[in-house]
Amino acid sequence: MDVIWSRFRRLVSRLHDAVNGRDERYREIVEHAPDLIFSHDLDGRFTSLNPTAERAFGFAPGAGLGRSVFDVVAPEDVETARRMIAAAVSGGSAPAVYELSALASGGGRVPLEISVRAILRDGVAAGVQAIARDLTERKRADAQLHQSEKMEAIGRLTNGIAHDFNNLLMVVRGYVDLIAARVDAGLPLNGEIDQVRKAADSAIAMTRQLVAFSRRQPLQSRVLDVNGVVAELDPMLRRLVGEDVEVATVLGARPGLIEADPALMERLVMNLAVNARDAMPQGGRLRIETAAVPAGPSTEAQVALVISDTGRGMTPETRNRLFEPFFTTKEKGRGAGLGLATVYAIVQQHRGTIEVESEIGRGTSFRIVLPAARAAAAPAPAAPVAAAAADVVLLVEDDAPVRYLVQTILTESGYRVLEAADGPSALDVFARHGHEVSLVLTDIVMPHMSGRALVERLRPLAPDLKILFMSGYTSDVIGNHGVFDSSVAFLQKPFAPDELLRRVREVLDAPAALQRA
Numbered sequence: 220m221d222v223i224w225s226r227f228r229r230l231v232s233r234l235h236d237a238v239n240g241r242d243e244r245y246r247e248i249v250e251h252a253p254d255l256i257f258s259h260d261l262d263g264r265f266t267s268l269n270p271t272a273e274r275a276f277g278f279a280p281g282a283g284l285g286r287s288v289f290d291v292v293a294p295e296d297v298e299t300a301r302r303m304i305a306a307a308v309s310g311g312s313a314p315a316v317y318e319l320s321a322l323a324s325g326g327g328r329v330p331l332e333i334s335v336r337a338i339l340r341d342g343v344a345a346g347v348q349a350i351a352r353d354l355t356e357r358k359r360a361d362a363q364l365h366q367s368e369k370m371e372a373i374g375r376l377t378n379g380i381a382h383d384f385n386n387l388l389m390v391v392r393g394y395v396d397l398i399a400a401r402v403d404a405g406l407p408l409n410g411e412i413d414q415v416r417k418a419a420d421s422a423i424a425m426t427r428q429l430v431a432f433s434r435r436q437p438l439q440s441r442v443l444d445v446n447g448v449v450a451e452l453d454p455m456l457r458r459l460v461g462e463d464v465e466v467a468t469v470l471g472a473r474p475g476l477i478e479a480d481p482a483l484m485e486r487l488v489m490n491l492a493v494n495a496r497d498a499m500p501q502g503g504r505l506r507i508e509t510a511a512v513p514a515g516p517s518t519e520a521q522v523a524l525v526i527s528d529t530g531r532g533m534t535p536e537t538r539n540r541l542f543e544p545f546f547t548t549k550e551k552g553r554g555a556g557l558g559l560a561t562v563y564a565i566v567q568q569h570r571g572t573i574e575v576e577s578e579i580g581r582g583t584s585f586r587i588v589l590p591a592a593r594a595a596a597a598p599a600p601a602a603p604v605a606a607a608a609a610d611v612v613l614l615v616e617d618d619a620p621v622r623y624l625v626q627t628i629l630t631e632s633g634y635r636v637l638e639a640a641d642g643p644s645a646l647d648v649f650a651r652h653g654h655e656v657s658l659v660l661t662d663i664v665m666p667h668m669s670g671r672a673l674v675e676r677l678r679p680l681a682p683d684l685k686i687l688f689m690s691g692y693t694s695d696v697i698g699n700h701g702v703f704d705s706s707v708a709f710l711q712k713p714f715a716p717d718e719l720l721r722r723v724r725e726v727l728d729a730p731a732a733l734q735r736a
Contacts, residue, residue: 256350309344534579
């Protein structure tokens with residue numbers, strides 16, 4: 220670092236010499252330098268500015284000469300500038316480096332790193348020479364790093380709670396479904412059951428939202444049509460925003476096919492609709508548009524989703540912080556500040572971009588662009604198929620309530636279930652009944668032996684064995700255990716009984732070659 224600064228100071232010194240006419244060879248460097256190079260007299264009046272400095276301070280060529288340097292210093296940094304100049308004058312010709320903000324030509328602030336030194340004539344200070352570097356990009360990079368570190372910390376916290384919450388919520392939601400299936404449809408008890416189900420679904424959605432904005436949620440992608448997503452959500456969106464908000468959906472003439480997680484796409488649209496509703500407390504208009512964007516000479520085909528409102532709009536300051544986790548302009552208790560952070564994370568996960576346009580009093584528009592899919596849309600999931608008489612599932616799950624719930628769902632659907640609480644126990648069960656087992660349904664993160672390690676022990680014994688992994692952990696933990704690949708059958712907790720049965724049937728019916736991970 221000392222060597223770098225030494226070289227920098229030598230360059231600064233030579234550039235100072237050029238400005239003062241002592242080295243003609245460097246005048247062209249000064250004129251074309253990307254940094255701001257200027258000088259002023261002891262009264263603070265500019266005596267020279269290179270074109271970069273003139274543009275930064277909003278001066279026409281030559282118009283800055285004679286103007287006060289304090290006219291372009293941010294008011295809060297004027298005293299810092301005075302001390303900087305005084306130190307340079309009293310300290311002689313050795314450059315010193317400071318940071319302060321200048322007033323930009325557009326009215327904003329420009330953070331600058333300034334190297335200053337005294338201009339000496341006959342050993343006496345006659346003025347000050349300065350070279351300044353715009354720190355805007357570096358500050359932005361620092362802010363992004365800070366944001367990344369903050370997201371990483373929140374992600375670690377999320378990672379710690381997601382597994383336990385997912386297991387608990389899965390048990391609650393699963394038993395609610397089982398109870399509902401056993402209660403006559405006409406009984407009043409169904410109303411109470413439905414309330415419990417809704418509460419569980421809200422808790423599940425909150426957990427998924429926490430995981431989503433930390434960008435750690437495993438994607439369960441398939442090819443889907445954005446037009447279909449919006450059309451299916453339309454009735455719910457109208458109820459969500461209320462009667463005083465007009466909802467207009469303008470769907471593209473061509474299908475907008477993308478490869479995406481359907482649940483996350485629905486969450487994205489819902490969050491933006493809620494944000495629009497909250498921006499229009501007196502009512503207004505919510506417009507949702509989709510469009511397939513053809514490939515261009517240098518761009519691939521894309522799909523655009525635009526969600527606009529006629530609400531209050533946002534200030535530039537609010538817009539700059541819009542996607543920060545926990546940032547909200549709502550009253551205390553009206554929002555956690557996760558909605559738009561989640562939207563941003565979902566877009567990033569799907570390799571898309573999001574742009575925001577907003578004007579106070581005129582409303583806000585979010586434009587999301589996602590890569591178009593290269594394949595046709597997948598058919599809708601079929602209803603769960605009943606188990607064949609010979610289907611035997613080896614269930615490996617260390618959480619006893621979850622294990623009992625899954626065992627109950629499978630047994631009531633006709634499967635024969637063998638249970639194990641961990642990997643070593645599963646090996647013992649398989650040693651006795653391996654010839655009967657059709658499918659191993661195993662958790663990934665377990666004490667003593669991971670699900671992946673268990674499968675590696677079972678493969679030599681039964682190469683064509685069908686495997687279905689499940690977990691309530693987030694994707695980074697799953698990846699650390701060697702299971703995060705599109706070729707691996709995976710079920711994210713919490714899952715509903717129908718989802719479990721459908722996935723089990725899919726894996727059992729799949730060719731054995733597709734199951735070798």
